[in-house]
Amino acid sequence: MAASLGLGRVSRAQLRQLWWMYPANVVLWLSLFGVYSLWTIVFFHSDQFHQYLSPFYSPQVAVGRTPVSPALFIFFIPLGFRATCYYYRKAYYRSFFADPPGCAKGEPSQLATLSPTGRGRGYRGESKLPFVLNNLHRFFMYLAVGFVVVLWIDTFRAFSYHGHLGFGLGTAIMLVNIVFLSGYTFGCHSLRHLVGGGVDCFSCVLAGAQRHQLWKGTSWLNARHSIFAWLSLFSLIIIDVYIRLLQYGVIHDPHLGF
Numbered sequence: 001m002a003a004s005l006g007l008g009r010v011s012r013a014q015l016r017q018l019w020w021m022y023p024a025n026v027v028l029w030l031s032l033f034g035v036y037s038l039w040t041i042v043f044f045h046s047d048q049f050h051q052y053l054s055p056f057y058s059p060q061v062a063v064g065r066t067p068v069s070p071a072l073f074i075f076f077i078p079l080g081f082r083a084t085c086y087y088y089r090k091a092y093y094r095s096f097f098a099d100p101p102g103c104a105k106g107e108p109s110q111l112a113t114l115s116p117t118g119r120g121r122g123y124r125g126e127s128k129l130p131f132v133l134n135n136l137h138r139f140f141m142y143l144a145v146g147f148v149v150v151l152w153i154d155t156f157r158a159f160s161y162h163g164h165l166g167f168g169l170g171t172a173i174m175l176v177n178i179v180f181l182s183g184y185t186f187g188c189h190s191l192r193h194l195v196g197g198g199v200d201c202f203s204c205v206l207a208g209a210q211r212h213q214l215w216k217g218t219s220w221l222n223a224r225h226s227i228f229a230w231l232s233l234f235s236l237i238i239i240d241v242y243i244r245l246l247q248y249g250v251i252h253d254p255h256l257g258f
């Protein structure tokens with residue numbers, strides 16, 4: 001494993017000492033994503049350049065003239081979907097609450113009374129506020145699937161260039177982003193349960209063969225859920241930054257028009 005990480009002659013014992021890298025990275029990248037998202041949706045009212053629309057502002061909501069960004073009216077859906085996601089729960093419980101910070105790592109005693117999930121705070125699992133809200137995940141999932149459909153439509157629109165078929169670097173980035181987002185959304189544990197995870201006997205239920213195929217597909221994505229979670233997060237930032245730079249004329253979009 002050490003060799004596969006390119007760490008050279010690192011012993012297993014030394015590798016075990018690096019357990020803190022996972023929570024530290026989660027804190028770093030989730031915090032950066034949070035700060036960037038707030039910055040982009042609070043301080044800007046749109047992020048669009050011709051055929052490209054940033055996923056932060058899609059679907060475009062008709063809220064009339066408003067002093068706040070229209071993105072704020074829809075942002076609670078992807079935010080709620082990710083915040084209640086089973087993978088992210090593990091990630092932020094470990095990293096932000098140190099509860100526990102890693103496998104076979106005890107909860108730091110000084111944090112036990114401070115962390116919202118710490119033993120000293122009478123943590124009641126997900127049966128009390130605020131963590132009971134995590135049970136809303138399946139409802140956010142329904143909305144998130146609708147989001148993915150809208151973002152695929154945006155991506156197909158990005159194949160136009162001045163009324164003709166076209167393909168630019170922005171189209172490629174939007175395509176990569178929606179593939180990662182789809183991989184993340186369709187690998188959701190709740191969706192997997194819905195399509196077949198809750199079925200004991202596929203040959204005993206209506207459309208059992210089709211549900212079995214769907215279940216196999218979601219299971220494949222589910223096994224890679226954490227990878228898609230991070231890839232989709234980074235690609236969201238990349239496409240938003242790219243479109244904003246185009247909007248301000250900082251860069252040009254290399255493209256092919258047909």
Ligand code: FES
Binds near residue numbers: 190
């Ligand atoms: S469990 Fe992660 S998106 Fe549903």
